[in-house]
Amino acid sequence: MSGGMATSHRSESSLAEAARLRRDTVPVCAFCDSRKMHLIMDFGDVALAGGFLKPERFADERFFPLRLFFCEECFAVQVVDKVPAEVLFHDYFYFSSSIGTLRDHFKQYAAEVTARFLDAPNASVLEFGCNDGVLLRPLADQGIRTVIGVDPATNVVSTIDDARVRIVNDFFGEAVAQRIVAEHGKLDMVMANNVYAHIPDIQGITRAISQVLKDDGVFVFEVHYLGKVIDEMQYDMVYHEHLYYYSLLSALAHFDRYDMTVFDVKPVPIHAGSMRFYVCKKGSKHARQESEAVRELKRRELAQGFDRYETFRLFSRSVAAHKDELCALLDRLRSEGHRIAGYGASGRANTMIQYCGINHQQLDYMIDDAPAKTGFYTPGSHFQIHSSKVLEQPDAPDHLLVFAWSFFEEIRRRNADYLNAGGSMILPLPRVSIHSARPA
Numbered sequence: 001m002s003g004g005m006a007t008s009h010r011s012e013s014s015l016a017e018a019a020r021l022r023r024d025t026v027p028v029c030a031f032c033d034s035r036k037m038h039l040i041m042d043f044g045d046v047a048l049a050g051g052f053l054k055p056e057r058f059a060d061e062r063f064f065p066l067r068l069f070f071c072e073e074c075f076a077v078q079v080v081d082k083v084p085a086e087v088l089f090h091d092y093f094y095f096s097s098s099i100g101t102l103r104d105h106f107k108q109y110a111a112e113v114t115a116r117f118l119d120a121p122n123a124s125v126l127e128f129g130c131n132d133g134v135l136l137r138p139l140a141d142q143g144i145r146t147v148i149g150v151d152p153a154t155n156v157v158s159t160i161d162d163a164r165v166r167i168v169n170d171f172f173g174e175a176v177a178q179r180i181v182a183e184h185g186k187l188d189m190v191m192a193n194n195v196y197a198h199i200p201d202i203q204g205i206t207r208a209i210s211q212v213l214k215d216d217g218v219f220v221f222e223v224h225y226l227g228k229v230i231d232e233m234q235y236d237m238v239y240h241e242h243l244y245y246y247s248l249l250s251a252l253a254h255f256d257r258y259d260m261t262v263f264d265v266k267p268v269p270i271h272a273g274s275m276r277f278y279v280c281k282k283g284s285k286h287a288r289q290e291s292e293a294v295r296e297l298k299r300r301e302l303a304q305g306f307d308r309y310e311t312f313r314l315f316s317r318s319v320a321a322h323k324d325e326l327c328a329l330l331d332r333l334r335s336e337g338h339r340i341a342g343y344g345a346s347g348r349a350n351t352m353i354q355y356c357g358i359n360h361q362q363l364d365y366m367i368d369d370a371p372a373k374t375g376f377y378t379p380g381s382h383f384q385i386h387s388s389k390v391l392e393q394p395d396a397p398d399h400l401l402v403f404a405w406s407f408f409e410e411i412r413r414r415n416a417d418y419l420n421a422g423g424s425m426i427l428p429l430p431r432v433s434i435h436s437a438r439p440a
């Protein structure tokens, strides 16, 4: 702790001190080491998205700076404030297989890559960030002989009880890559889903991918797509663990430095808009067959200016205007005496609350359908989380601010009774709008 004349807990912490110091220095691009970095958005000091807590922990809650930058050299959009992995992975509650739509998605995904690239009985596939095996099992079902999963989260991988799957309980990187090549030889395919955007040492992991892949091998990864963030103003997708926001242009510049290239892309309607990238080594048979989808997306991204800082400066200006509009609406409804609760206490809610400065004068509490969150408080903003049963009670809120706005249709269906009883839903994005029951 610093011994300064601090007036609040947050300014007392040596962490905030360090953050101020870091804000004065220009960050280095995680992909290309360039210092030609430009600030897109500064969210301030933000609590970790997954850090739901009880009041007795409020005093020692930790805050970390959260800033989004654009690299002029390689077009990578990135969070530059990296939180130590031991802090991030401390509580890891996310089990992919528990979500039905994800299970179906990965089953299809496994069938598709097998049919397209793999000679099933002899093929070898590695997935890093394999979570609870939601993709590994369907790959084994396809008859792939060597299926390897790498993941550091012990409590999650330990649930994979399948003799067909080899588990390496570790962070994937060059050391693990060497061990795997020594034991299995080089592999036909490496896969990564929703993790290639989360890895601090992106250069090391990309070298590791290149090391384990055969010359004609394919690296397939799915990540949230930058174009969706820009088109739908999804600034609420920005949080500490989500370090990178890939465009095709930035992916091409990145893989070029490893003698690799993107030869196909496929939009995936999951997590509010993902993109699947197919990557190969230059000089491989796939590299000679760049798809029409790649050429088309490249054209579109150049037309949208994803290679220019100006595009992202305009984006941050639109986001600032969105914040003013949302806060003005909340203030007006409150001045009329309305009760407002937030719906969906996710990391995305955390980012929006933090950026917009939504406070306890504007919002009463949060509602979430996950029973595990009931009774906890949101990180940083400390709104209490209730179960959706409160919507059936006489003092139900007049409005729900739907932070889980990308699931709006589902939420509207599930809460038809609330809407029919006169409740309303406020959608913050892609534009601020109010929805009540449709006339019968």
Ligand SMILES: [Zn+2]
Pocket: 029, 030, 031, 032, 033, 034, 071, 072, 073, 074, 075, 076
């Ligand atoms: Zn760069």
